[in-house]
Amino acid sequence: MKSMTGYARAEGRIGDRLCVVEIKTVNHRFLDIFLKTPKSLAPLELSLKKYLGTKISRGRVDATIQMENGAGNNARVSLNLPLAKEYYKLINKLKEDLSLQENISLQHLVSLQDVLVVEKTEDNVSQEEEITVILEQALGSLNTMREAEGEVLKQDLKQRITNIGRLVSDIEASASGLTNAYREKILKRFQDLNAPFTLDEPRFLTEVFLLAERADITEEIVRAKSHLKQCQELLGVADAIGRKFDFTLQEINREVNTMSAKASDAKVSQAVIEIKSDLEKMREQVQNVE
Numbered sequence: 001m002k003s004m005t006g007y008a009r010a011e012g013r014i015g016d017r018l019c020v021v022e023i024k025t026v027n028h029r030f031l032d033i034f035l036k037t038p039k040s041l042a043p044l045e046l047s048l049k050k051y052l053g054t055k056i057s058r059g060r061v062d063a064t065i066q067m068e069n070g071a072g073n074n075a076r077v078s079l080n081l082p083l084a085k086e087y088y089k090l091i092n093k094l095k096e097d098l099s100l101q102e103n104i105s106l107q108h109l110v111s112l113q114d115v116l117v118v119e120k121t122e123d124n125v126s127q128e129e130e131i132t133v134i135l136e137q138a139l140g141s142l143n144t145m146r147e148a149e150g151e152v153l154k155q156d157l158k159q160r161i162t163n164i165g166r167l168v169s170d171i172e173a174s175a176s177g178l179t180n181a182y183r184e185k186i187l188k189r190f191q192d193l194n195a196p197f198t199l200d201e202p203r204f205l206t207e208v209f210l211l212a213e214r215a216d217i218t219e220e221i222v223r224a225k226s227h228l229k230q231c232q233e234l235l236g237v238a239d240a241i242g243r244k245f246d247f248t249l250q251e252i253n254r255e256v257n258t259m260s261a262k263a264s265d266a267k268v269s270q271a272v273i274e275i276k277s278d279l280e281k282m283r284e285q286v287q288n289v290e
Contacts, residue, residue, distance in 0.1 A: 001147075001150040001151070001153065001154045001235060001241060001289060001290075002143065002146040002147050002149075002150040002240075002289070002290040003146045003147075003149035003150045003152075003153060003288050003289065003290070004025055004026065004027040004028065004058060004059035004060075004146070004242070004288050004289065004290050005025060005026055005027060005059075005146070005149060005288060006023075006024075006025045006142045006143075006145040006146040006149070007022075007023070007024050007025075007142070007145065008022070008023050008138045008139070008140075008141035008142035008145065009021065009022045009023075009138060009141070010134050010135075010137035010138035010141065011134065012130070012133065012134040012137070014067070014127050014130045014131065015127075017067050017068060018067070018068040019065065019066070019067055019068075019130075019131060019134050020064075020065070020066045020068065021063070021064070021065050021066075021131075021134050021135050021137075021138040022063070022064045022066075022138070023052075023061065023062070023063045023064075023138050023139065023142050024061075024062045024063075025056065025059045025060065025061050025062070025142065025146070026059060026060045027059055027060070027287055027288045028058065028059050028060040029058075029243075030058065031053060031056065031057060031058050031059065031061070032059070032060045032061065033049050033052050033053060033056075033061045033063070034060075034061065034062050034063070035048060035049050035052065035063045035064075035065070036062075036063070036064045036065070037064075037065045038065070038066065038067050040067060041065060041067070041131070044128050044131065047128065048065070048128075048131070048132075048135065051132060051135065052135075052139075055139050055143075056139075056290075057239075057240035057290055058240050058242055058243070058290045059290060063135075065131065065135075076118075076119045077116060077117070077118050077119075078116075078117045078119070079115065079116060079117075080114055080115055080116075080117055083114055083115055084109055084110075084112075084115045087109060087112050087115065088104060088109060091104050092104070146290070149288075150289065150290070153285050153288065153289060154235055156285060157231070157235060157245075157282055157285060157286070158232075158235060160278045160281065160282050161228055161231050161232060161235075161282075163274075163278055164228060164252070164275050164278050164279070165225070165228050167271045167274055167275050168221060168224050168225060168228070168256075168271075168275070170267070170271050171217070171221060171259060171263075171267075171268050171271045171272070172221050174263075174265055174267040174268050174271075175216075175217050175218070175221065175263055175265075175268065216262070217258070217259045217262050217263050217268075220255045220256075220258045220259045220262070221255075221259070223251070223255050224252055224255040224256060224259075227248050227251050227252045227255070228252065230248050231245065231248055231249070231252075234248070240290045241289060241290075242286055242287075242288075242289035242290055245286045245289060246283060246286045246287070249279055249282055249283050249286065250283075252275075252279060253276065253279050256272050256275045256276060256279075257272075259272060260272040
């Protein structure tokens, strides 16, 4: 199980240039990849994003690939000869008009704007395999970090699943005596009334049975146990489980709400409160599970 939060950096040389890959991931409902590359890698951007998508299943992914300057020449210098001649002609005319004797030096000419043009050049880096190797190194470090945090989340979820399972068993034990509890409760109320007529025992038992039937939570308990078992099984799956886990927790929450509504019993209500507290904490944790 992996957390969706992580950071990794990897670097390697491609020719005489240093390639640096950084990947940062945070939680997100779906997979959302943002990749920033230099212009020289623009043709590879789509395939690199697809590659990232095969390695990460869920979360917001911010990846940056940088190509640092190598030892070679990454700039081109050109001479704008027509402009230099125009400068020279105008400067000579200015000398004549002002009767100046100063010589026009080469240093002076080349320092004039746009006579020498310096252009940065981008290498057309097409070594996709080499870049992918560095990307894979970063992903390896990222997964190591995400798996370490995922293991912490996994142990916490396991503990809460066990605790909820115990509470559901307590509810089941309490529910088994609800019929007798209803009988005693109704009988006591009848006796407190001091009614001037005798109790119709068959009718009384029928009413108790109907009340117990309406308050029966056996189905909810069975479903809750089944969902808890699914949660345990999901923790052992080597795949993205976050969304499935979140859905299963919602189903458990629905079942315990029904238990609380149907079984008007203090012990059941107290157990439901504790279960809902654990479920809320689990849902918060699962929001960061891939």
